[in-house]
Amino acid sequence: MLTLTDISKTFYAGTPNEVRALQGVNLKIEQGSFVVVIGTNGSGKSTLLNAVAGAFFVDEGRIELADHDVTRWPEHRRAVHIGRVFQNPFTGTAPNLSIAENLALAERRGQFRGLGWALKRRSIDELREKVKEMGLGMEDRLNNPIGSLSGGQRQSLTLLMAGLRRPDLLLLDEHTAALDPKSADQVIRLTENMIAKNKLTTMMVTHSMQQAASLGDRLIMMVRGQIMFDFQGPAKARLTPESILHKFEEVRRLERLDKPAAEQLRRVYV
Amino acid sequence: MTLLIGSLTMGMILALLAFGVLISFRILAFRDLTVDGSIALGGSVAAALIVNGFSPLAATAIAAVCGGIAGAITGVLATRFRINGLLAGILVMTALYSVNLRVMGRSNIPLMNQKTVLSPIQALAGVDDRLTLGLWTAQTQDLYTLITIVLATIAVAVTLTLYFRTQLGLAMRAAGDNIDMIRALGVDVGWMTTLGLALSNSLVALAGALLVQYQGFADVQMGIGMVVWGFASVIIGESLVRGRNVGLLIGGAIMGSVLFRLLVAIALRGGLNPNDLKLVTALFVLGALVLPDVMARLKSRNVKSRNAASR
Numbered sequence A: 001m002l003t004l005t006d007i008s009k010t011f012y013a014g015t016p017n018e019v020r021a022l023q024g025v026n027l028k029i030e031q032g033s034f035v036v037v038i039g040t041n042g043s044g045k046s047t048l049l050n051a052v053a054g055a056f057f058v059d060e061g062r063i064e065l066a067d068h069d070v071t072r073w074p075e076h077r078r079a080v081h082i083g084r085v086f087q088n089p090f091t092g093t094a095p096n097l098s099i100a101e102n103l104a105l106a107e108r109r110g111q112f113r114g115l116g117w118a119l120k121r122r123s124i125d126e127l128r129e130k131v132k133e134m135g136l137g138m139e140d141r142l143n144n145p146i147g148s149l150s151g152g153q154r155q156s157l158t159l160l161m162a163g164l165r166r167p168d169l170l171l172l173d174e175h176t177a178a179l180d181p182k183s184a185d186q187v188i189r190l191t192e193n194m195i196a197k198n199k200l201t202t203m204m205v206t207h208s209m210q211q212a213a214s215l216g217d218r219l220i221m222m223v224r225g226q227i228m229f230d231f232q233g234p235a236k237a238r239l240t241p242e243s244i245l246h247k248f249e250e251v252r253r254l255e256r257l258d259k260p261a262a263e264q265l266r267r268v269y270v
Numbered sequence B: 001m002t003l004l005i006g007s008l009t010m011g012m013i014l015a016l017l018a019f020g021v022l023i024s025f026r027i028l029a030f031r032d033l034t035v036d037g038s039i040a041l042g043g044s045v046a047a048a049l050i051v052n053g054f055s056p057l058a059a060t061a062i063a064a065v066c067g068g069i070a071g072a073i074t075g076v077l078a079t080r081f082r083i084n085g086l087l088a089g090i091l092v093m094t095a096l097y098s099v100n101l102r103v104m105g106r107s108n109i110p111l112m113n114q115k116t117v118l119s120p121i122q123a124l125a126g127v128d129d130r131l132t133l134g135l136w137t138a139q140t141q142d143l144y145t146l147i148t149i150v151l152a153t154i155a156v157a158v159t160l161t162l163y164f165r166t167q168l169g170l171a172m173r174a175a176g177d178n179i180d181m182i183r184a185l186g187v188d189v190g191w192m193t194t195l196g197l198a199l200s201n202s203l204v205a206l207a208g209a210l211l212v213q214y215q216g217f218a219d220v221q222m223g224i225g226m227v228v229w230g231f232a233s234v235i236i237g238e239s240l241v242r243g244r245n246v247g248l249l250i251g252g253a254i255m256g257s258v259l260f261r262l263l264v265a266i267a268l269r270g271g272l273n274p275n276d277l278k279l280v281t282a283l284f285v286l287g288a289l290v291l292p293d294v295m296a297r298l299k300s301r302n303v304k305s306r307n308a309a310s311r
Helices: A045-053 A099-107 A121-134 A151-164 A181-198 A209-214 A233-238 A241-256 A259-269 B002-027 B034-051 B056-079 B085-104 B140-163 B167-177 B179-184 B189-215 B226-241 B246-269 B274-310
Strands: A002-011 A019-029 A034-039 A060-065 A082-085 A169-173 A202-205 A218-223 A226-232 B108-110 B130-133 B136-139 B217-219
Touching (some): A002 A045, A019 A045, A019 A060, A019 A226, A034 A045, A034 A209, A045 A082, A045 A169, A082 A151, A099 A121, A099 B167, A151 A181, A218 A233, A226 A233, B002 B034, B002 B136, B002 B189, B034 B085, B034 B108, B034 B189, B034 B217, B034 B226, B056 B085, B056 B189, B130 B140, B136 B140, B140 B189, B179 B189, B226 B274, B246 B274
Parallel strands (some): A082 A169, A169 A202
Antiparallel strands (some): A002 A060, B108 B217, B130 B136
16 A cells, blocks of 8 residues: 655755654555554654655655555645645644535545536535534534634544545544644544544554554554554554553663664664 | 716726735735736737737737736746745736837837727717716716726626636635645645736736726836735725625725725825825825734723723
């Protein structure tokens, strides 16, 4: 489904601010897999997601998505295959457009946009059904501008929009981090339902150990622009928030050592 | 009465300019200064073609297309070459000044004795025909001209409103509202901006083409300050309609343009030196931009002091 081969990205190369955000990442994600990505700040987890989404081109390596080599595809072209929800609840929706208009835009994600009506009565009815299914009581406010909604509501709608036209890959970038606990729970529940119902291939970056332990069928931990741990199947199922925290401790200990020693330890422990 | 009809006609022609500014400044959130150049381009092209024997209708259409090309160039400069949008507009506007001189071959072209798009309508009445409406008497020709322009502007307004309800038009609005969102939904924002600027400047050039045919001459200086003029109309329109609905904003732009033109006519009649017109316009726009903010600040200060007093 998604194959990353040896991708690297360095920001501000050759300056004192040089950041080697991705250092030869290899990752293969199977169809229908739900991968949780964790890591410390600056470990490159969001960069990894952005590399897949096409926010920038990688310096080295190949990105294959749904049988296409998308390495040199610009962001908007990759959108044919990718649905996204961002950390900032305001990023995913257009505030001055109505709920219905936002949904209509998402309905044609990656498709040609011509002079056909954006909102047809039939499609509005369908959209209303989908909004109703979310159970947030927004189905009667389809003509209100999205800017009048709360962050949680906007994020729920962004999620709905990302999945409206079934994406080959769903990218969630800490999409509950900016929400209050109650809204975050709600959005996570919607996320789980949507992914399970449509069997979506998903990559989700999160800071929450709780989410990392309870969601998904695979967990990868990024450290210094590389994938440090990769738990799949039963190993992932056994993870608890505590055991993940423990892994972070381990990483911190490793980071105090110099590089060759760390490499050796890694070989022994992982 | 002649003054009133004249200002109404001018206001309705310049409403097309206001539509263009509405699209670039408000819908695309792109501060496009090409406008000053493209309105004169529209006028120059239309005038040059008419004196060279083109049919006025074809000349007007070609003028609009030329304006579209000018807007597209600004769009390409800003999106593909990543030049600051303001600067891209200034570059094209500056270049257009020379282009316009080239197109006309001199700095102005009179169209007094030429056939224009308005000639067939004006020919429906004699030169000296008068029409009496209650207390007022008006020249029939002027009235016919006004009606034609009103119908044409309304037709453009309706078309635009419908356009912004299509998939393409909605994507264009979204591109001005939230770039990240619309890019993630598969829209090439650079292309959308370029297309929007082309649309905007073709409307501006159309305004220029109609303007020269209405006033009977084209002048290379006619574009100076026009972007501020269009912006003033948009601001007045917004305060009149209140709302984010595109149809309302477009309707507001018409009202704003006509109202502004009337205000100008009254001011000129009341003794305003025409040389001061641009200064007054600029001050007016400045006031319109700053006042709401000042009012809000005064209001919050009042609320604060009242809260302080009640404590």
